[in-house]
Amino acid sequence: MKILVCISKAPDTTSKIAFTNNNTAFDENGVQYIVNPYDEWYALVRALEIKETVGADVTIITVGPAADEAIMRKALAIGADEAVRIDAEPTDAFFVANEIAAYANEKGFDLVLTGKETINFNGSQIGGMIAEGIKAPYVSIASKLDVNGASLKLEREIIGGVEQVEVPFPVVVSCAKGMAEQRIPNMRGIMAARTKPLTVLSPKGNESLTAYVAYASPQAKSSVKLIDANNLDELISLLHNEAKVI
Amino acid sequence: MGNIVYINANGHLGKAAFEAVTYAKKLGGTVKVLATGSLESSSLGQLGKYGANEVLVNRGIIGNDDQEICAWISQECSGAENIVFSNDFHAKAIAPRLSVRLKAGLIAGAVALPEADGSVKVNVFSGKAFGYVQCKTAQRIIALLPNSIAPEETDSDSAYKKLIHRDKLLQLK
Numbered sequence: 001m002k003i004l005v006c007i008s009k010a011p012d013t014t015s016k017i018a019f020t021n022n023n024t025a026f027d028e029n030g031v032q033y034i035v036n037p038y039d040e041w042y043a044l045v046r047a048l049e050i051k052e053t054v055g056a057d058v059t060i061i062t063v064g065p066a067a068d069e070a071i072m073r074k075a076l077a078i079g080a081d082e083a084v085r086i087d088a089e090p091t092d093a094f095f096v097a098n099e100i101a102a103y104a105n106e107k108g109f110d111l112v113l114t115g116k117e118t119i120n121f122n123g124s125q126i127g128g129m130i131a132e133g134i135k136a137p138y139v140s141i142a143s144k145l146d147v148n149g150a151s152l153k154l155e156r157e158i159i160g161g162v163e164q165v166e167v168p169f170p171v172v173v174s175c176a177k178g179m180a181e182q183r184i185p186n187m188r189g190i191m192a193a194r195t196k197p198l199t200v201l202s203p204k205g206n207e208s209l210t211a212y213v214a215y216a217s218p219q220a221k222s223s224v225k226l227i228d229a230n231n232l233d234e235l236i237s238l239l240h241n242e243a244k245v246i
Numbered sequence: 247m248g249n250i251v252y253i254n255a256n257g258h259l260g261k262a263a264f265e266a267v268t269y270a271k272k273l274g275g276t277v278k279v280l281a282t283g284s285l286e287s288s289s290l291g292q293l294g295k296y297g298a299n300e301v302l303v304n305r306g307i308i309g310n311d312d313q314e315i316c317a318w319i320s321q322e323c324s325g326a327e328n329i330v331f332s333n334d335f336h337a338k339a340i341a342p343r344l345s346v347r348l349k350a351g352l353i354a355g356a357v358a359l360p361e362a363d364g365s366v367k368v369n370v371f372s373g374k375a376f377g378y379v380q381c382k383t384a385q386r387i388i389a390l391l392p393n394s395i396a397p398e399e400t401d402s403d404s405a406y407k408k409l410i411h412r413d414k415l416l417q418l419k
Contacts, residue, residue, distance in 0.1 A: 011371075017371045017375050019375070094345060094346070094351070094352070097342070119371070120370060121370055122354075122368075122370060122371075122372060123354045123355065124338040124342075124354060125345070125352055125354055126342070128340070128341070128345075129342040129343070129345060129346050131343060132342070132343040132346035133346060137313065138313075138339055139339075140339040141338065156335070158335060159257075159260075159334070159335075160257075163310075208382070209345070209349065209350070209351035209381065209382050209383050210351040210352065210353065210379050210381050211379070211380050211382065212377045212379055212380075213365050213378050213379070213380045214365065215370070215375055215378070216367075216375065216377075216378070217374075218373075244396070
């Protein structure tokens with residue numbers, strides 16, 4: 001079985017989120033990048049578990065500049081067999097997904113795994129776009145995945161319950177919490193990652209359809225409002241109109 | 247201007263469906279709802295109160311097959327400027343596919359109506375900031391984050407008069 005795991009970089013969860021260039025770009029000063037947690041903890045680790053149980057070749061892929069190779073080496077240290085970097089700025093989800101789909105179409109993977117979203121853009125777009133690009137079924141936000149011969153058995157949480165799905169290969173799956181547990185790379189893995197193949201490919205020249213034109217920070221939290229215990233009307237009004245929770 | 251709203255009508259119509267129709271109505275122009283699922287047409291008629299001009303139900307699509315639903319929406323949305331979803335797990339499966347199929351920009355997780363420059367506010371960095379996304383395409387897909395805008399009933403009498411119910415069976419490849 002051939003598995004492709006899509007990897008994205010994301011700012012460390014403890015990073016200060018600030019913007020520069022008149023709030024049109026993310027301020028990367030002092031920011032340490034990590035493998036997007038959904039890509040690493042769930043998609044990559046589940047791929048490695050499949051490799052260990054039924055056998056598979058696990059390739060990781062990212063669209064990004066050379067600086068992204070540090071996070072790719074970490075993914076290789078966790079256990080991926082080889083890495084592919086499409087040498088381009090990831091301008092939007094459409095661009096990234098089409099570049100990955102073009103590679104997947106050339107190489108013919110049985111299973112393409114992504115995280116359910118990145119923690120910086122929270123778009124949940126890449127998996128569905130790749131699925132359309134390679135004309136494969138797509139199961140979004142799956143929390144359980146088992147190989148069942150020539151098909152996959154999956155579970156995903158839906159409103160009011162859990163949906164069980166069985167799909168034939170090839171298939172694209174976005175992975176959510178519950179799929180696997182985080183793995184820490186060991187010293188042997190870190191040493192081996194240095195010599196594992198990392199191929200750099202030129203982009204196919206796909207276009208982007210969207211652009212972030214500005215960013216803004218949320219308003220600072222206001223102070224606590226104390227409402228008189230006898231003034232229920234005002235409390236209800238604030239909860240309804242201001243907090244919008246009822 | 248024409249707007250399309252996709253509603254998954256298996257079970258009951260939730261608040262998110264009314265929010266999506268309200269949002270589409272506020273974008274301006276007509277609102278045509280495309281629905282799949284088993285919900286009765288009379289229940290779907292409630293969407294007229296929130297600004298739907300037309301509701302088109304495809305009874306041929308029974309389950310949640312996003313490929314099938316995407317194929318149907320792409321057939322029905324020519325000429326529509328905006329295609330609006332509620333950003334639930336259906337939208338997360340269908341909208342990206344539709345974006346590739348139509349080559350229409352996708353704005354996922356919108357939390358407000360478009361700004362004057364056409365950009366749409368979305369949550370980024372896991373809610374630690376907002377981003378403003380602009381589409382480079384004439385047709386755009388907007389997945390509205392639930393609870394971002396309040397559902398608003400329009401002049402219900404006039405909306406109902408304009409509402410057309412059509413149950414339609416389609417055979418899709």
